[in-house]
Amino acid sequence: MAAPPPPPAAPAPLKRQGTWSSMMDEWRTKGAHESATECNAFVLSLVATLPPDARAVPEPTATGKALYDWLTVKVKENMFQRRKKKFPSCEVAVLAVALKHSGLWREARAASEALAGGAAPASVPASPAMVVLWKRVRGVREAIDMAMKKLAHGEMPDDGVDADSGDEDGEGGAAGGAGGGGVTELQAPTRLKDSLLWDLQRSFYDEVAIGAWSEAIVPNFVTTNAFLASAYAKSIMGLIRDLFDSPSAPGDRAKPLYIVEVGAGHGKLGFLICRELLRMREFFPAGHGLEFPFKYVMTDFTAHNVEFWMQHASFAELFEMGVLDCAVWDAEKETSMTLLRSKEVLSADSGLVTNPLVVITNYIFDTLRTDAFRIVDGELQETRIAIDSSSAADAEEPTAPSVIKRMSHRWSYEAVPADADFFGDEDFNYVVRSYAERLENASFMVPVGGLSLIRSLSAMSGGRLLLLTGDKGYVREAELEGHRDPHIAVHGSFSVMVNFHALRLYVERLGGFAMTTPHLDGFKCAHFFLGLPREATMHTRWAFKNNIEEFGPENFSTLQRCIKEECTNPSLKHVLALLRLSRHDSEVFYKFKQVLIDKTMYPYAADNVQRDIREDIAGVEETYYPLQSSKDVCFEIGRLLMGLKDYRGAVGYFERSNELCGQHHVTYHNMGICCYYLDEFETALKCFDASLDLKPDYGEAADWRKKLLAKTQSASSGHAWNSEEDYEDGTDTE
Numbered sequence: 091m092a093a094p095p096p097p098p099a100a101p102a103p104l105k106r107q108g109t110w111s112s113m114m115d116e117w118r119t120k121g122a123h124e125s126a127t128e129c130n131a132f133v134l135s136l137v138a139t140l141p142p143d144a145r146a147v148p149e150p151t152a153t154g155k156a157l158y159d160w161l162t163v164k165v166k167e168n169m170f171q172r173r174k175k176k177f178p179s180c181e182v183a184v185l186a187v188a189l190k191h192s193g194l195w196r197e198a199r200a201a202s203e204a205l206a207g208g209a210a211p212a213s214v215p216a217s218p219a220m221v222v223l224w225k226r227v228r229g230v231r232e233a234i235d236m237a238m239k240k241l242a243h244g245e246m247p248d249d250g251v252d253a254d255s256g257d258e259d260g261e262g263g264a265a266g267g268a269g270g271g272g273v274t275e276l277q278a279p280t281r282l283k284d285s286l287l288w289d290l291q292r293s294f295y296d297e298v299a300i301g302a303w304s305e306a307i308v309p310n311f312v313t314t315n316a317f318l319a320s321a322y323a324k325s326i327m328g329l330i331r332d333l334f335d336s337p338s339a340p341g342d343r344a345k346p347l348y349i350v351e352v353g354a355g356h357g358k359l360g361f362l363i364c365r366e367l368l369r370m371r372e373f374f375p376a377g378h379g380l381e382f383p384f385k386y387v388m389t390d391f392t393a394h395n396v397e398f399w400m401q402h403a404s405f406a407e408l409f410e411m412g413v414l415d416c417a418v419w420d421a422e423k424e425t426s427m428t429l430l431r432s433k434e435v436l437s438a439d440s441g442l443v444t445n446p447l448v449v450i451t452n453y454i455f456d457t458l459r460t461d462a463f464r465i466v467d468g469e470l471q472e473t474r475i476a477i478d479s480s481s482a483a484d485a486e487e488p489t490a491p492s493v494i495k496r497m498s499h500r501w502s503y504e505a506v507p508a509d510a511d512f513f514g515d516e517d518f519n520y521v522v523r524s525y526a527e528r529l530e531n532a533s534f535m536v537p538v539g540g541l542s543l544i545r546s547l548s549a550m551s552g553g554r555l556l557l558l559t560g561d562k563g564y565v566r567e568a569e570l571e572g573h574r575d576p577h578i579a580v581h582g583s584f585s586v587m588v589n590f591h592a593l594r595l596y597v598e599r600l601g602g603f604a605m606t607t608p609h610l611d612g613f614k615c616a617h618f619f620l621g622l623p624r625e626a627t628m629h630t631r632w633a634f635k636n637n638i639e640e641f642g643p644e645n646f647s648t649l650q651r652c653i654k655e656e657c658t659n660p661s662l663k664h665v666l667a668l669l670r671l672s673r674h675d676s677e678v679f680y681k682f683k684q685v686l687i688d689k690t691m692y693p694y695a696a697d698n699v700q701r702d703i704r705e706d707i708a709g710v711e712e713t714y715y716p717l718q719s720s721k722d723v724c725f726e727i728g729r730l731l732m733g734l735k736d737y738r739g740a741v742g743y744f745e746r747s748n749e750l751c752g753q754h755h756v757t758y759h760n761m762g763i764c765c766y767y768l769d770e771f772e773t774a775l776k777c778f779d780a781s782l783d784l785k786p787d788y789g790e791a792a793d794w795r796k797k798l799l800a801k802t803q804s805a806s807s808g809h810a811w812n813s814e815e816d817y818e819d820g821t822d823t824e
């Protein structure tokens with residue numbers, strides 16, 4: 091008989107240095123929070139008090155809120171801090187993760203002990219484990235918020251909080267249920283679709299506007315990357331071929347195919363899809379009366395986003411070519427739209443939408459007004475939501491976006507007859523009734539805002555519409571079985587799970603059909619066809635099957651995330667293959683920049699590989715849409731080109747970096763080095779001076795400046811810059 095497994099090792103006891111409350115008080119009275127080093131030391135001492143078992147957290151209750159406030163400030167500072175090669179205060183991330191993720195306590199403690207044992211207190215190298223922790227903490231901020239609220243009310247945070255997808259690709263944590271005492275009711279139980287939640291959502295997007303993405307508050311990688319854009323562009327190309335391929339094909343050659351993107355937000359997806367369609371221009375069917383058979387229209391309900399696109403340099407050429415336009419359009423209220431550049435009006439009777447309309451709604455159905463029901467032993471029940479806030483002052487202005495982070499909610503249910511008029515629209519009612527007829531026990535959402543959007547846009551196009559959509563949610567009826575409260579994920583704004591199956595029911599009732607991604611887990615994509623017969627959409631359906639169903643956006647974003655998080659030492663070939671699979675997505679480049687830079691230089695990549703890399707760089711530049719100054723893609727391309735000894739090219743990218751992401755002492759320093767090797771000593775001197783103007787104590791620029799002066803003063807130097815020490819790799823902003 092095999093010997094029984096040895097008992098698990100007992101966790102090493104941790105030294106305790108006082109209570110959290112007393113330490114917090116001391117820290118605050120000392121004013122130590124003014125200094126980063128002191129802060130880090132403080133967090134380290136807190137971490138040292140962590141017990142081995144998360145469930146036995148002894149006493150954060152009294153100080154939890156104050157600690158959390160401070161943590162979030164630190165986390166935010168670090169998130170937005172430009173060009174971090176190190177992880178200053180990453181202990182904060184460790185601690186915050188530890189607070190919520192009981193499973194990570196061991197890891198958190200190990201990391202913090204490593205920090206305590208010799209690493210410089212204010213900054214430590216970013217190990218892969220820390221990168222993962224860091225990413226998690228970004229995603230769990232809201233979950234921690236809720237956990238802290240609970241702690242403040244004397245409860246332990248529950249384990250059910252969905253805080254596991256902290257990568258920028260994922261969602262935030264869930265808004266929690268009600269806390270105990272000390273909360274103010276902002277809204278009594280109300281049907282979900284009539285809740286003030288949706289007003290909060292609107293005020294968030296209207297007020298924060300482009301900051302939602304430029305400050306990395308709302309995630310967008312999964313819904314907006316070059317791989318997904320390429321897949322959507324191929325579906326659109328499929329429809330273009332279905333409509334215009336042969337003289338007998340049904341399209342109107344005198345008019346473009348309008349592609350309306352709803353809630354385009356940051357605008358990056360529109361940029362990527364237009365670029366991809368233009369790359370395929372040699373395959374547009376001949377005989378279309380217009381130079382370009384499509385016009386892409388980006389829309390959003392908030393004029394702030396639309397103004398941002400109108401000013402964005404990446405769109406200038408597309409506007410000029412006439413392939414892009416934009417409109418302020420509210421998907422839940424308006425039935426026609428006026429395009430801001432061409433002044434064209436897209437409506438049921440303007441005579442412009444003579445071809446089917448292509449509609450793109452990524453990450454929208456989860457944002458728009460949604461209703462919820464459940465069926466208990468055959469009885470249909472409406473879902474009601476009550477909203478509370480931890481601050482009584484919120485009752486004064488319950489729709490201010492800041493309420494979102496303080497709100498919590500309670501669910502309740504009320505029986506309703508299945509033949510009630512739920513929405514004032516028989517086709518919408520049909521969705522609820524058909525579930526009520528078939529299911530005994532189920533919980534389901536009805537994306538009413540999404541259904542209104544389909545109704546308005548299909549009316550504009552004579553009932554002919556191809557809807558391309560991507561979101562998180564349910565694609566099969568079986569996923570709705572059982573009883574559970576609706577899930578609300580908070581990430582600055584909030585979002586709900588999308589019932590793709592309900593959208594399918596609605597579209598099928600109107601005579602259409604749907605194609606959805608086959609897997610139950612992860613991000614879903616779907617194409618809905620209205621007024622477009624199956625047999626007349628062969629190319630479109632083939633594109634879906636080939637580019638979305640078989641290996642689609644979900645698989646791609648999971649693959650790149652796993653490589654980033656799980657492969658500790660990917661090779662140059664590995665990363666280049668991924669970059670090419672991503673269609674040269676600039677974010678993927680940014681994520682793997684360090685591998686590319688390091689492994690192109692040491693050892694030097696072969697000549698043919700170097701030539702390939704230059705083409706890859708051109709591809710990355712094409713997909714680059716400047717949005718977050720903290721992700722300075724041009725700076726990183728500049729560094730890569732320095733590694734390839736293309737100093738002229740590097741200087742060009744460093745100049746663009748200064749233009750797009752702000753001037754930085756390391757950028758000037760690197761430009762100085764490039765100019766030095768280009769024998770442009772005067773410019774090199776100006777660059778080192780500019781670097782030192784921005785950061786007078788920047789020793790590396792000072793050293794290079796000395797070296798330059800020595801060289802210009804004695805004509806004898808033959809040093810060639812190629813050593814690792816000479817190379818300034820300045821940044822790492824994850």
Ligand SMILES: C[S@@+](CC[C@H](N)C(=O)[O-])C[C@H]1O[C@@H](n2cnc3c(N)ncnc32)[C@H](O)[C@@H]1O
Nearest residue numbers: 295310313353354355390391420421422452453
């Ligand atoms: C979660 S963001 C999605 C942005 C982008 N589509 C993406 O995939 O990253 C939701 C977007 O919908 C917009 N939005 C919210 N309510 C809307 C409405 N009623 N009509 C049109 N757009 C709306 C917001 O302004 C925001 O740009």
